[in-house]
Amino acid sequence: LTVLGLESSCDDTAAAVVRQRAGGPPEILSSVVRGQTALHAPFGGVVPEIAARAHAEKIDLCVDDALAAAGLGLGDLDAVAVTAGPGLIGGVLAGVMCAKGIAAATGLPLVGVNHLAGHALTPRLTDGLDFPYLMLLASGGHCQFLSVEGVEDFTRLGGTIDDAPGEAFDKTAKLLGLPQPGGPEVERAAMAGDPARFAFPRPLMDRPGCDMSFSGLKTALLRARDALIAEKGGITLQDRADLCAAFQAAVRDVLAGKAARAIAAAPGATALAVAGGVAANRTIRAALEQVAADAGLRFVAPPLALCTDNAAMIAWAGLERFRLGGRDGMDLVARPRWPLDETQPALIGAGK
Ligand code: ATP
Numbered sequence: 001l002t003v004l005g006l007e008s009s010c011d012d013t014a015a016a017v018v019r020q021r022a023g024g025p026p027e028i029l030s031s032v033v034r035g036q037t038a039l040h041a042p043f044g045g046v047v048p049e050i051a052a053r054a055h056a057e058k059i060d061l062c063v064d065d066a067l068a069a070a071g072l073g074l075g076d077l078d079a080v081a082v083t084a085g086p087g088l089i090g091g092v093l094a095g096v097m098c099a100k101g102i103a104a105a106t107g108l109p110l111v112g113v114n115h116l117a118g119h120a121l122t123p124r125l126t127d128g129l130d131f132p133y134l135m136l137l138a139s140g141g142h143c144q145f146l147s148v149e150g151v152e153d154f155t156r157l158g159g160t161i162d163d164a165p166g167e168a169f170d171k172t173a174k175l176l177g178l179p180q181p182g183g184p185e186v187e188r189a190a191m192a193g194d195p196a197r198f199a200f201p202r203p204l205m206d207r208p209g210c211d212m213s214f215s216g217l218k219t220a221l222l223r224a225r226d227a228l229i230a231e232k233g234g235i236t237l238q239d240r241a242d243l244c245a246a247f248q249a250a251v252r253d254v255l256a257g258k259a260a261r262a263i264a265a266a267p268g269a270t271a272l273a274v275a276g277g278v279a280a281n282r283t284i285r286a287a288l289e290q291v292a293a294d295a296g297l298r299f300v301a302p303p304l305a306l307c308t309d310n311a312a313m314i315a316w317a318g319l320e321r322f323r324l325g326g327r328d329g330m331d332l333v334a335r336p337r338w339p340l341d342e343t344q345p346a347l348i349g350a351g352k
């Protein structure tokens with residue numbers, strides 16, 4: 001099977017072609033991502049209207065590039081898969097309209113994919129994981145533990161009740177005068193820091209379950225920074241490094257502690273997989289790897305380009321769904337909200 005995938009739910013416009021021959025491993029024939037970072041940079045965050053317009057302008061070009069890079073034409077495809085939610089509705093609509101156009105023009109089957117399912121099924125594309133496995137999705141917009149039991153069978157074990165950890169990294173960078181995206185900057189600064197200098201909270205660690213909270217951490221960091229400024233009129237590079245290290249250690253402890261809980265809650269799982277930009281953090285990754293090893297589980301971290309938003313994961317999730325008979329009609333709707341526990345794309349009128 002050969003499937004074209006389209007992704008446009010946040011600030012990356014992407015198209016990719018994934019193929020799996022009978023009995024063979026999946027192959028990513030092409031994966032094109034056009035980011036919008038520069039467009040949104042002046043506004044300090046993703047502006048939905050700008051994102052929607054850029055997706056509408058770029059998605060066709062991405063499709064052309066992905067097909068050209070794969071050396072294929074539309075006639076070589078078996079299906080077209082598209083992110084149908086959750087995400088910024090204008091962007092999701094741009095992708096869904098493009099996919100419907102291709103389906104209508106070619107007669108190819110249309111397969112709606114949940115963006116989170118795309119992330120959650122990526123370890124099967126990259127590492128051939130069998131169900132069930134555990135997934136930690138930690139990015140700028142999401143944070144949740146999932147038990148992945150089938151192509152359309154997910155149990156959410158818990159997640160953040162406020163900010164996502166990537167968002168917390170970004171806000172920390174902003175508070176400390178570091179550039180965006182903040183994650184890599186905070187990680188770099190933390191390398192020269194002493195994590196023990198500030199005692200930041202580990203929210204919800206004493207509560208059962210896998211829910212997490214990161215907004216209090218940001219407040220604690222702000223208070224520590226302001227105390228330093230009040231004391232000596234500013235913060236030194238060493239202060240900044242120490243603040244970053246202490247913040248990163250707190251996020252690490254929360255994610256690792258809750259990962260151990262998730263493993264205990266999903267006894268059949270054979271692996272712990274991660275996705276999302278925060279999974280790029282070496283300190284966090286090492287802690288999660290240790291938690292998995294302690295429980296005798298395999299640890300899987302796909303290459304970063306497949307951990308962050310991309311269309312190969314959508315093509316792959318679409319291929320997996322299509323193989324099981326899943327497909328959608330022209331009544332496929334774009335959904336801004338779409339919890340993973342409800343995997344079927346909604347029909348018109350049933351959208352939430
Ligand atoms: P979505 O949540 O919809 O997937 P996103 O664009 O926010 O979208 P990603 O691209 O997966 O998500 O991840 C980006 C986030 O990851 C940013 O918040 C960024 O700061 C964070 N991040 C990237 N690298 C690191 C790092 N080394 N350490 C910590 N956080 C990081």
Ligand code: FE
Nearest residue numbers: 119139308309
């Ligand atoms: Fe994503």
